[in-house]
Amino acid sequence: MELKNKVAIVTGASSGIGTAFAHKLIEKGATVYGLARRLNKLKEIQSKLGEHFIPVQMDVTKHKDLEEWVKEQFSEDHLPDILVNNAGLAKFGNVDDLSVEDWDTMVNTNLNGIFYLTRLIVPLMKENQDHCHIINIASVAGLLGNPQISGYNATKFGVRGFSEALFKELRYDKIKVSAMFPGSIATDFFDKVGSETHSNMMQPGDVADTLIHLLETPDNFLINEVTMRPLNPKNPDSKA
Numbered sequence: 001m002e003l004k005n006k007v008a009i010v011t012g013a014s015s016g017i018g019t020a021f022a023h024k025l026i027e028k029g030a031t032v033y034g035l036a037r038r039l040n041k042l043k044e045i046q047s048k049l050g051e052h053f054i055p056v057q058m059d060v061t062k063h064k065d066l067e068e069w070v071k072e073q074f075s076e077d078h079l080p081d082i083l084v085n086n087a088g089l090a091k092f093g094n095v096d097d098l099s100v101e102d103w104d105t106m107v108n109t110n111l112n113g114i115f116y117l118t119r120l121i122v123p124l125m126k127e128n129q130d131h132c133h134i135i136n137i138a139s140v141a142g143l144l145g146n147p148q149i150s151g152y153n154a155t156k157f158g159v160r161g162f163s164e165a166l167f168k169e170l171r172y173d174k175i176k177v178s179a180m181f182p183g184s185i186a187t188d189f190f191d192k193v194g195s196e197t198h199s200n201m202m203q204p205g206d207v208a209d210t211l212i213h214l215l216e217t218p219d220n221f222l223i224n225e226v227t228m229r230p231l232n233p234k235n236p237d238s239k240a
């Protein structure tokens, strides 16, 4: 896909890799609708990236709000080409300590949110004469289960299943579907789970370069899954 003048939707655009995706897409000449709950953060990003970044205050767990926005925003004259389902979060803890509320927050954001938006965008992509691409951001936690992250694992394994089914369902409609499975990336994700980033984590810009590569492949060439990790994942400052 040639990215110039393409219309992209990126969820979770207010920080981390979502912001980096928006940045790289705009550098390539695309217009990006950046969705997230914190409008102030989105506006700060627009002041840096310019008018091709369009801030959209949105909670991806609210399917009625998504329906209204998609209906208002898009029509047969203005169709989306790219959807990056990136909004997500983690709540860690032993299964007997994990609250129902935290479980529901993860499922509603990481899994239901992807379904709510994808089901609305797919009909528009089917109308689009050009090839389109949906990229779902899973995690290595979508490939490997581990202690204390069972809820997060469950959502990201779900993203993998959803992505694989959709890639097979939509390939004949000229819609590519890919899932990305990153290891640790230096973003606010870790602050939110009470942990810290370090210099051996991957950088958001490098992960975004991989997203751009997936998008720019020739039309009849699909990378449906990509796993990426820091080569040496150990914190260089750790005494352990």
Ligand SMILES: NC(=O)c1ccc[n+]([C@@H]2O[C@H](COP(=O)([O-])OP(=O)(O)OC[C@H]3O[C@@H](n4cnc5c(N)ncnc54)[C@H](OP(=O)(O)O)[C@@H]3O)[C@@H](O)[C@H]2O)c1
Pocket (backbone or CB within 6 Å): 011, 012, 013, 014, 015, 016, 017, 018, 035, 036, 037, 038, 039, 041, 058, 059, 060, 061, 086, 087, 088, 089, 090, 109, 137, 138, 139, 140, 181, 182, 183, 184, 185, 186, 187, 188, 189, 190, 192
């Ligand atoms: N960092 C890592 O090591 C890592 C590794 C593998 C996969 N991932 C995945 O990468 C994705 C992005 O994470 P990140 O590392 O960039 O973390 P981040 O900096 O914490 O970004 C998370 C983004 O998701 C948005 N978000 C959360 N809940 C939302 C909701 N209900 N509605 C709309 N937006 C929502 C946040 O925006 P608001 O708070 O403004 O809504 C924020 O923009 C997530 O799916 C995460 O699971 C991260």
